[in-house]
Amino acid sequence: MSVLDDQRLARAYLVRVAEPPATELVSFVGELGPVDAADRVRARDCPEKVWQETSARAGYDLAEQDLAEAERLGARLVIPEDDEWPSWPLHSLTLAQGNGIREAVPPLALWVRGQRPLDEAADNAIAIVGARAATGYGEHVASELGFGLASAGFPIFSGAAYGIDGAAHRGALASEGFTVAVLGCALDAGYPAGHEGLLNRIAESGVVISEYPMGTSPAKHRFLVRNRLIAALTEGTIVVEAGQRSGARNTAATAGALGKVVMAVPGPITSAMSVGCHDLIREAHASLVTSVQDVAGAVGKLAAGEQPRASPRRRTDRLGPEALRVHEALAPRRAKSVQHIAAESGVPVSRVRALLPALEIDGFAEHGEAGWRRLDS
């Protein structure tokens, strides 16, 4: 068996015995390497803090079964020793941990279903997250952003939940873009029940990721722990809809703590599902985004030559303030004398005399027997 096989077996064991984020175990593995660390945990020959994180399941030595079961599912265990490990995006967790954010612990390994390499998934990726109890508006926006961003080459991460997550994945799939689901349960948990077909489609063209070993059921705390992976593996997180309390806000907060770009889509202030987004913009200074271009701008990936939107211009925009006043004092049907125009606009007669011929040349005014009329542009 190769060294890499040994390391994979050791990490398959470790990823089952500790509930992430396993701060102490991860640093223990960092010191000893996965093979020795696994042996020491199995033998209860490890520091007490590591044992606290592993004792409850240390006897669950299912590494070979787990790897075999993964193979049966078309999945694999990707480990930090693999070339496809997304080292750089996940480094944001290590940095944040160094800055005192205890929960920002990198994963020991990741179960991955789907053919495409993990580092490619995490290259220039954007997370689109939001409420399960989304409105039609929210699902529409999530799907449009998923479609547009995936078409523009951004892999779309989300959590495969009902509502916003599902709409974002579906939008990306519809564009034949790359989409990635990160689960808060095992790859084989069949959760959410109604999204089995969606997860199969994601695995066909993109990838489905979980740090939980086979058989792990979904749980609230696992969704929160999972959120750190969504935040870490992407350049920025867009919250499309979120109630006042929402897991999506947790992902956004984590993204912010990891130094990623936090974005939110506004909505009607009469909608409870937009309260969280508005709070993020107001209180957490999330970037308000309304389009693919806004998102690209916020994460600093505007394609060369693309400009942020400019206001459309009207022909009259190039008129000076006096010319504008003269132009407005004209009427389209009723001709007026120069004196009348001067009084109405407050512009001196001499200036009116000078401005009218210029306006006529530019097609803004017309001179007839009875005086001057307005031409509208």
Add this chain to the structure above:
Amino acid sequence: MSVLDDQRLARAYLVRVAEPPATELVSFVGELGPVDAADRVRARDCPEKVWQETSARAGYDLAEQDLAEAERLGARLVIPEDDEWPSWPLHSLTLAQGNGIREAVPPLALWVRGQRPLDEAADNAIAIVGARAATGYGEHVASELGFGLASAGFPIFSGAAYGIDGAAHRGALASEGFTVAVLGCALDAGYPAGHEGLLNRIAESGVVISEYPMGTSPAKHRFLVRNRLIAALTEGTIVVEAGQRSGARNTAATAGALGKVVMAVPGPITSAMSVGCHDLIREAHASLVTSVQDVAGAVGKLAAGEQPRASPRRRTDRLGPEALRVHEALAPRRAKSVQHIAAESGVPVSRVRALLPALEIDGFAEHGEAGWRRLDS
């Protein structure tokens, strides 16, 4: 005739002969006082720059007629020499002018219809402005904000236009609060035609203001010039709905230039009428506001004891991370053993044993013959 009467007559003349903002005339009046300045303009004995601003209408000496007509309409000319002149709010214009914003010129006088004093109108006032082609959503929000802010004691300024302006005035009227319409035409222009009744109701309990002499018709440049008064006379401006190009954005930009608080209400990103609001939040750093409390907070007028909103709390919020994991590993109907709970939660058996009785005391868990069950709060 009193000195004040002379000054009022002089300003009635001056306010007719120059189209505002009349930078040179205003500073000429500042030097000479209104009576001498009016005499000098009548006699064409004034600097050329002042003559540029006044020549087109210098012969229109209608001060007495204008004052008489105003009286007939239940209106009056309020001048800087009056006690009710809102000197402090209008000082923001003078300051901005000193900072190089040429158009920030204080008015020479204001025509006012309604009984209440002008300085009271401009005390703690808020402007609510927006698109004429508003949506049902926008009108609903403008009306609710107008009602709520006027109820809380803020006079509500707007421009009496169709759409957002009208809805804001109506909301304030419905609360029996103070509302103020500032027009871009004369008080007697009958504009907008469909708002004659609304303007009458505003004048009954609040005031209608214009710097334009009787008979002046509405014009685009006058709305822009009028906007500086709305911005100057209020603490802050809320844009409720605005298209990509909109007069409301001009009011907001002016408010910002005058050092006032700029606020915008978000809306669906699928609505063209919210584009301007989103641009203001994103590009001009307008405060995103969704409620009366947000507005009060943004202008720094939260009543004593009021707190910005806090998130509602759940009972489980006070549980530590391990206790939460144990609580979630429990099932409501199926009793589980301590070992089972430890494996499922990843929390060491010894800690699970310690945490379960504490969870039971707090009503989160129940112990029976077959093991532990979850109680939901």
